[in-house]
Amino acid sequence: xxxxxxxxxxxxxxxxxxxxxxxxxxxxxxxxxxxxxxxxxxxxxxxxxxxxxxxxxxxxxxxxxxxxxxxxxxxxxxxxxxxxxxxxxxxxxxxxxxxxxxxxxxxxxxxxxxxxxxxxxxxxxxxxxxxxxxxxxxxxxxxxxxxxxxxxxxxxxxxxxxxxxxxxxxxxxxxxxxxxxxxxxxxxxxxxxxxxxxxxxxxxxxxxxxxxxxxxxxxxxxxxxxxxxxxxxxxxxxxxxxxxxxxxxxxxxxxxxxxxxxxxxxxxxxxxxxxxxxxxxxxxxxxxxxxxx
Amino acid sequence: xxxxxxxxxxxxxxxxxxxxxxxxxxxxxxxxxxxxxxxxxxxxxxxxxxxxxxxxxxxxxxxxxxxxxxxxxxxxxxxxxxxxxxxxxxxxxxxxxxxxxxxxxxxxxxxxxxxxxxxxxxxxxxxxxxxxxxxxxxxxxxxxxxxxxxxxxxxxxxxxxxxxxxxxxxxxxxxxxxxxxxxxxxxxxxxxxxxxxxxxxxxxxxxxxxxxxxxxxxxxxxxxxxxxxxxxxxxxxxxxxxxxxxxxxxxxxxxxxxxxxxxxxxxxxxxxxxxxxxxxxxxxxxxxxxxxxxxxxxxxxxxxxxxxxxxxxxxxxxxxxxxxxxxxxxxxxxxxxxxxxxxxxxxxxxxxxxxxxxxxxxxxxxxxxxxxxxxxxxxxxxxxxxxxx
Numbered sequence: 055x056x057x058x059x060x061x062x063x064x065x066x067x068x069x070x071x072x073x074x075x076x077x078x079x080x081x082x083x084x085x086x087x088x089x090x091x092x093x094x095x096x097x098x099x100x101x102x103x104x105x106x107x108x109x110x111x112x113x114x115x116x117x118x119x120x121x122x123x124x125x126x127x128x129x130x131x132x133x134x135x136x137x138x139x140x141x142x143x144x145x146x147x148x149x150x151x152x153x154x155x156x157x158x159x160x161x162x163x164x165x166x167x168x169x170x171x172x173x174x175x176x177x178x179x180x181x182x183x184x185x186x187x188x189x190x191x192x193x194x195x196x197x198x199x200x201x202x203x204x205x206x207x208x209x210x211x212x213x214x215x216x217x218x219x220x221x222x223x224x225x226x227x228x229x230x231x232x233x234x235x236x237x238x239x240x241x242x243x244x245x246x247x248x249x250x251x252x253x254x255x256x257x258x259x260x261x262x263x264x265x266x267x268x269x270x271x272x273x274x275x276x277x278x279x280x281x282x283x284x285x286x287x288x289x290x291x292x293x294x295x296x297x298x299x300x301x302x303x304x305x306x307x308x309x310x311x312x313x314x315x316x317x318x319x320x321x322x323x324x325x326x327x328x329x330x331x332x333x334x335x336x337x338x339x340x341x342x343x344x345x346x347x
Numbered sequence: 348x349x350x351x352x353x354x355x356x357x358x359x360x361x362x363x364x365x366x367x368x369x370x371x372x373x374x375x376x377x378x379x380x381x382x383x384x385x386x387x388x389x390x391x392x393x394x395x396x397x398x399x400x401x402x403x404x405x406x407x408x409x410x411x412x413x414x415x416x417x418x419x420x421x422x423x424x425x426x427x428x429x430x431x432x433x434x435x436x437x438x439x440x441x442x443x444x445x446x447x448x449x450x451x452x453x454x455x456x457x458x459x460x461x462x463x464x465x466x467x468x469x470x471x472x473x474x475x476x477x478x479x480x481x482x483x484x485x486x487x488x489x490x491x492x493x494x495x496x497x498x499x500x501x502x503x504x505x506x507x508x509x510x511x512x513x514x515x516x517x518x519x520x521x522x523x524x525x526x527x528x529x530x531x532x533x534x535x536x537x538x539x540x541x542x543x544x545x546x547x548x549x550x551x552x553x554x555x556x557x558x559x560x561x562x563x564x565x566x567x568x569x570x571x572x573x574x575x576x577x578x579x580x581x582x583x584x585x586x587x588x589x590x591x592x593x594x595x596x597x598x599x600x601x602x603x604x605x606x607x608x609x610x611x612x613x614x615x616x617x618x619x620x621x622x623x624x625x626x627x628x629x630x631x632x633x634x635x636x637x638x639x640x641x642x643x644x645x646x647x648x649x650x651x652x653x654x655x656x657x658x659x660x661x662x663x664x665x666x667x668x669x670x671x672x673x674x675x676x677x678x679x680x681x682x683x684x685x686x687x688x689x690x691x692x693x694x695x696x697x698x699x700x701x702x703x704x705x706x707x708x709x710x711x712x713x714x715x716x717x718x719x720x721x722x723x724x725x726x727x728x729x730x731x732x733x734x735x736x
Contacts, residue, residue: 102554104718121557122378129554135547140393151385152555154378196551 055079056101056204056235061110063096069259070096074110076254076264078204078235083226085250085267086239087343093259094239095132098208101237102129114204125154128202132209132239134193138182143168145181146195153200160199167195171221187215194222198229205229207238211245223249247339255346262346267339274342275334279316280307282330283323293319307335382556386564387571390539394572403532404576408583415584415591428467428492430482431457437472440480444495446470461485468492514599515683519657521600522607523675525580527650529573530615533622536569537639540626540713549717558714566619566706573615603682606691610698614674617702618646620709627716628724638723649675660684668694670701 061074071093078084088094099105101112103124112119137145143164150160168174171191176184181192190213197207205226211219226249230236240246246253247267254264263270278299281287287306291298295315300307310316313334323329337345394400429447432438433454441448449466451457457469461483468489473481482492543549543561552561588597625639649672656662657679666676667690677694680686716729 099550099554099718104550104553125378125555127554129551131547131550131554133547133550135549135551137542137548138546148385148389149551149555152382152552154381 055115056237057111057113057116058097058101059111059113061097061100061107061112063100063105063108071100071107071259074256074259074261076261078237079252080235081230081233082251083230083236083238083249084252084254085246086237086254086256087241087243087246087339088239088256088262089347092256094256095208097256098129098131098206098237098239101206102127122154125152126200126203128197128200128205128207130193130197130207130210132212134190134213136181136189136192136196139180141178141180142173142184142192143177146192146199149196150199153202155200163199163201164195167199170225171195186213187218190214191218191221194225198225202229203234205234205236205238207236209240210238211240211242219245243339243343253339255343257347263342270342271336274337274345276337277310277313277316278307278335279310279319279333280305280335281319281323281332282306283326284328284330289322289326290319293322304330379557379560382560383564383567386556386561387568390565390568391572393539394535394568400572404579407528407576407580411580411584412587412590415587415593417591428489428495429465430492431460431466431469433457433469433471437470437480440496441470446492446495458483470496515657515679517596518600518603518682519653519675519679522603522678523650523653525577526611526614526675527646529577529611530618530646532573533569533615533619533642533646534635534639536565536619536622537626537635537642538632539565540623540717541629541632541635544627544630544717545632553718558717559710562620562623562710562713565623566616569619570612570616574612577611600682603678606681607678609695610674610678613695613698613702614649614671617670617698617705618642620702620706621645624709624712624716627713628726628729630723634723645671648672652676653679657683668697670698673698 056078058077059075061071062069063071074093074097076084086094086097096105100107101119103119103121114123117123140148146164146167147157147160150163151157155163165174165177168177171194173188173191173195176188181189184192194210197205207226210222210226214222223245226236226238230251238249250267252265253267253270255262281290282305285304287301287304290296290306290308291301295310296319297309298306299309308316308319310319316334320329320332323332427445427447429449430441431451432441432448433451433456438448438450448470449460451460451469454469454471457466457471460466461469462485464485467484469483470492471481471483472479478496480496482489482496484492543552549561585594585597588594621642622639625642626635628638629635648669649666652666652672653663653675656666663676663680663684664686666672667680667686669676673694677691681691712726712729715731716724
């Protein structure tokens with residue numbers, strides 16, 4: 055478990071992080087979302103020790119983070135970077151060794167990972183000769199090669215082609231399944247929605263919301279329902295206590311005061327004929343985001 | 348939490364290390380030297396694989412041989428001048444010199460040989476001159492011939508200096524040039540730092556190993572490469588000088604080398620730390636010139652300082668204590684003058700103290716500026732920004 059408690063940080067007197075607290079739990083993928091400049095990268099840099107916090111603590115498995123502990127974290131910074139003239143495999147082996155792996159382990163892990171990300175054929179090429187998409191894959195290898203105990207990925211999907219996105223999704227799920235806590239930030243809310251178990255929403259340097267994704271959705275859910283019938287659903291507008299949000303022929307989305315108030319609408323629909331579907335509409339991540347930020 | 352097997356995890360945290368990173372980067376971890384070694388290894392491999400390293404080194408070796416051999420070939424000083432000699436007394440006088448005499452019968456014959464260029468000059472008897480000799484040449488004064496015929500009286504020095512004027516000049520020049528050339532190549536450290544900033548890999552590196560291990564690794568790598576090059580040159584130099592028939596030069600300088608080595612080593616590392624800091628202050632190779640001008644001046648100081656003031660005892664004494672020029676000035680004084688026995692140790696101590704200070708200051712600037720990209724980082728900001736672990 056990674057625990058952040060009351061982290062604060064200023065740059066030139068301007069407070070960019072204020073009382074940041076959240077957890078990244080083992081075996082769970084935590085999505086970290088927020089607008090540009092809201093403090094995601096700064097928070098991640100503080101976890102990695104690249105920046106110092108001006109207040110608060112970061113603890114890993116209940117203890118402060120030392121250099122030797124940090125060495126076993128995996129980090130993919132937002133600003134990607136590799137030695138352009140160094141060969142792919144040589145570079146990954148070097149980074150693995152900086153993370154404390156023996157030469158043998160470093161070579162073995164590099165070969166396996168390059169194979170996994172379909173880069174084996176390019177292993178002996180200098181990084182600058184690779185396409186941008188492939189350079190991104192090498193960057194992912196760099197974050198994973200030492201079998202990290204904690205994964206911190208800053209915008210891991212930006213710049214990835216759709217195939218690579220699927221590969222990375224798979225790899226992250228695999229790590230989480232092995233019990234590794236994974237924290238990643240992204241602008242692509244649909245991806246976060248698909249991938250994450252937990253959610254941290256940061257806004258202007260403070261935590262706007264955090265917790266289990268489903269619980270967050272339930273918490274921010276309004277009593278909104280969707281009904282699909284045979285024929286036209288226009289009659290729903292005339293039901294008492296109902297506000298229609300969206301009407302599209304046989305499909306209608308409506309708000310009611312409480313969940314119970316939707317039941318008469320369902321009964322009326324059954325009376326009128328065939329009901330294809332009826333259910334509560336959960337807010338999307340984008341909607342929650344808009345609401346809390 | 349399934350991979351708690353690693354014993355390191357259970358090590359007790361350092362007291363007071365509640366803020367992340369407050370404990371990191373100080374090099375207390377056993378991993379510091381392992382990281383430093385890896386960084387140094389990569390740096391050395393990268394350098395010796397690059398063309399520029401070998402080109403520079405090749406130019407140095409060629410220049411060394413050219414400097415040793417060419418003067419003998421071009422100047423023609425290897426062969427003694429030939430002279431046409433008229434008269435028995437004259438011939439006897441010439442025999443005592445290293446001039447190659449060619450005895451002829453008449454003054455006219457001698458003049459003809461000079462005009463034809465068969466001899467460099469003619470030497471004839473002249474009762475009217477103080478030496479009893481007259482030299483005839485075509486269109487310029489034959490200095491070597493004239494010098495050979497001058498009789499120098501025996502000289503006894505009551506207080507002989509440690510080294511002759513020529514030896515002193517050569518030693519000064521060689522020490523200054525070697526120091527200048529190799530500390531200039533320290534710009535490679537700055538470039539290596541800028542490359543890591545420019546390609547942004549520095550953030551991954553800084554998140555993985557202590558920033559000071561990066562700095563130390565680079566300084567170690569470049570120092571080893573430079574000392575290796577100097578060692579090779581030191582082995583090649585006698586061969587080159589022998590090839591040029593200038594062994595004498597080597598034996599002239601040799602007594603000064605003993606002091607030059609420790610001063611060179613410390614002086615080089617001092618400037619290496621400054622080059623690294625200069626590199627960290629900029630984010631693009633194009634901006635390197637602006638931040639490295641101060642280092643450049645400090646590299647040139649000992650070179651021009653001792654070349655211009657080698658005869659001025661007061662300035663040389665001062666230069667031999669100023670950390671940046673002492674690396675050249677003190678060995679020269681040890682060689683050519685006769686300073687007090689404690690002087691080199693004091694100067695070396697000053698140099699070492701400056702080195703330690705510079706490494707501390709340099710690594711703070713390096714740390715503070717390393718993750719700041721964009722425009723050139725001001726020194727004050729780099730200093731303030733160093734609250735990274």
